[in-house]
Amino acid sequence: MNYFPRRLSVLKLLISSVIGGILLLAGFHYLTTSTLGKGIDLAEANPNTSNTNAPSPELSAAQSESYVLMDPHTSQILRSNNADIQRAPASTTKLLTGLIVLKTLKETDMVTVGKEVSIDGSRLGLSPGDEISVHDLLTALYVHSANDAAAALAVKVSGSISAFAEEMNNYAATLGCQHSHFTNPHGMPDPDHYTTANDLSKIASLFLKNEQLMNYVKEPRARVQWKDARGTMHYAEVQNTNELLGVYPGDQGIKTGTTTEAGECLVSYVTRPDGDLLLILLGSKQRYKDTVKLLDEGWAEQRSNAALRGLAEDPRSLLSGPGIF
Numbered sequence: 001m002n003y004f005p006r007r008l009s010v011l012k013l014l015i016s017s018v019i020g021g022i023l024l025l026a027g028f029h030y031l032t033t034s035t036l037g038k039g040i041d042l043a044e045a046n047p048n049t050s051n052t053n054a055p056s057p058e059l060s061a062a063q064s065e066s067y068v069l070m071d072p073h074t075s076q077i078l079r080s081n082n083a084d085i086q087r088a089p090a091s092t093t094k095l096l097t098g099l100i101v102l103k104t105l106k107e108t109d110m111v112t113v114g115k116e117v118s119i120d121g122s123r124l125g126l127s128p129g130d131e132i133s134v135h136d137l138l139t140a141l142y143v144h145s146a147n148d149a150a151a152a153l154a155v156k157v158s159g160s161i162s163a164f165a166e167e168m169n170n171y172a173a174t175l176g177c178q179h180s181h182f183t184n185p186h187g188m189p190d191p192d193h194y195t196t197a198n199d200l201s202k203i204a205s206l207f208l209k210n211e212q213l214m215n216y217v218k219e220p221r222a223r224v225q226w227k228d229a230r231g232t233m234h235y236a237e238v239q240n241t242n243e244l245l246g247v248y249p250g251d252q253g254i255k256t257g258t259t260t261e262a263g264e265c266l267v268s269y270v271t272r273p274d275g276d277l278l279l280i281l282l283g284s285k286q287r288y289k290d291t292v293k294l295l296d297e298g299w300a301e302q303r304s305n306a307a308l309r310g311l312a313e314d315p316r317s318l319l320s321g322p323g324i325f
Contacts, residue, residue, distance in 0.1 A: 065263075065283045065290065066197040069298050072205050072269065072278040078298055086179055086194040087282045090257030091122070091145045092265050093187030095200075095207045096168055097153065098138060102212060104157045107135040111156045117148035121188055124149050124236060129229030136224045142216035144224075144238035145256060150186035161185065175202045189261045197280045204254060204267050204280060217253040220246050243288055244268060248295070256287075266291055275302050 066082035077083075110133055117126040124146040126132065137153050140146035154164035161184055168182040177199035183190045195203075207213055221239045228234060245253040250272040257265035264287035268279045277298050284290045 065281065065285075067279065067281045067290075067294060068197040068201045069277060069279050069294055070201060070205075072208055072276055075205065077201075078277075078301065079294075080197065082283075083198045084179060084196050086196055088187075088189060088193065088259060088262035089195045089200060089282065090187045090259045090262035090265050091147075092200060092255045092257040092267050092280075092282075093182065093185065093193070093195075094141055094145065094150055095255050095267065096172060096182065096203050097150050097185040098141065098213045098216075099203070099207060099210065100164070100167055100171055101134070101138070101153045101157055102210065105134045105153070107133070107138065107212070109134045109156075111137060111152055113148075113152040114155060116151040116155045116161060119147045119151055119186070119188070121147045121186070122241075123147055124224060124226075124238075125234075126152060126226065127228065130226050130234075131228075132224075132226035136226060138213070138216050139219070139222045140224050140236075140238060142213070142255070143219050143222045143240050144236075145241050146238075147186040147188060150184075154185040172199070172203065175199075175206060177202055187257055187259070187262070189259050197282050200267065200282070201278065201280045204269075204278060207254065208269055208278065214252070217242075217255060218245070219253075242266070244291065248292060268295065270295055272299070274299075277302075 064082075066085050066087055068080045068083050069078045070076060071078065110131055112131050113126050113128060115128050117123075117128065117130070122145045124140040124144060126148045132152070134153070134156075137149045140149040141153065151161060154161055158164035158167055164185055165183050168185070169180075172180050172182065172195075177195065180195035180199040181192055182195075183193040187193070217240075219240060221237065224236045224238055226234050240253065241256045242251075242253050244251045244266075248268075248270065250270045252269045252271055254267040254269050263283040263285065264281075265284070266279075266281045266287040268277075268281070268291055270277045270279075277295055279291060279294055279298075281287055281291055281294070
């Protein structure tokens with residue numbers, strides 16, 4: 001009996017397994033992370049503000065940051081870390097803000113802003129008495145991460161920041177967010193303003209289903225206009241604070257966030273022909289590098305699982321598949 005064909009088949013299977021393992025460990029890196037900066041959305045707290053709950057500097061990034069990587073369609077969590085630790089969410093808060101705004105307002109509605117727009121951090125530059133559309137406020141909110149836009153929308157919806165915050169908490173509770181509490185619509189630091197990666201994943205999953213809001217977060221840049229109390233038109237060209245948008249393959253954007261208390265935060269939605277991923281990252285020291293690493297590992301795992309499913313259905317597919325030998 002000739003054992004050579006059988007030995008060749010076994011050898012091919014062994015080599016394929018080794019190659020598959022190498023690819024899984026190495027990940028599928030689609031860009032050089034060293035080219036990505038730490039891009040800040042300018043929703044910054046006073047750098048001198050202390051936070052007694054901040055992670056110890058001795059902790060490694062893997063120990064201190066929180067994240068949830070999941071399949072947004074099945075809600076299956078692929079991997080997580082510190083997912084239920086309460087953290088300051090910074091401007092990722094604005095995901096919940098928009099969901100509540102569009103329950104009440106239309107994009108064509110006009111808003112006359114008041115003193116609520118006098119706020120620190122990232123701003124569009126609104127002044128009391130200015131008139132601006134909800135569409136332009138949402139554009140400023142998600143492209144420029146404007147805190148004054150968030151405040152104007154909140155007051156328009158609920159009459160005050162505190163009343164809007166109450167609505168935020170009620171709405172979050174209906175989504176199953178059990179470890180969150182919000183005091184404002186923009187994410188500026190407050191000891192009583194916090195969430196978790198798990199809770200934020202529930203908010204982000206709902207956000208993905210809102211086509212109107214997703215149109216804003218995918219804009220790399222936009223033009224915003226408004227009229228002041230004297231009738232003079234003002235215009236601003238704004239650029240998206242998310243450095244992965246248009247750079248990492250399949251990235252659909254969502255929301256950045258940065259304060260001294262929160263660290264670097266990023267919620268990312270990536271879609272490709274072989275699947276979609278949603279990543280919630282809080283408290284990072286290098287959010288873009290961490291995000292790319294976690295997403296690459298997620299894709300590698302998805303592809304490996306798909307290959308194993310295909311192999312289970314047809315063992316011959318391993319040797320007949322393109323690019324193996």
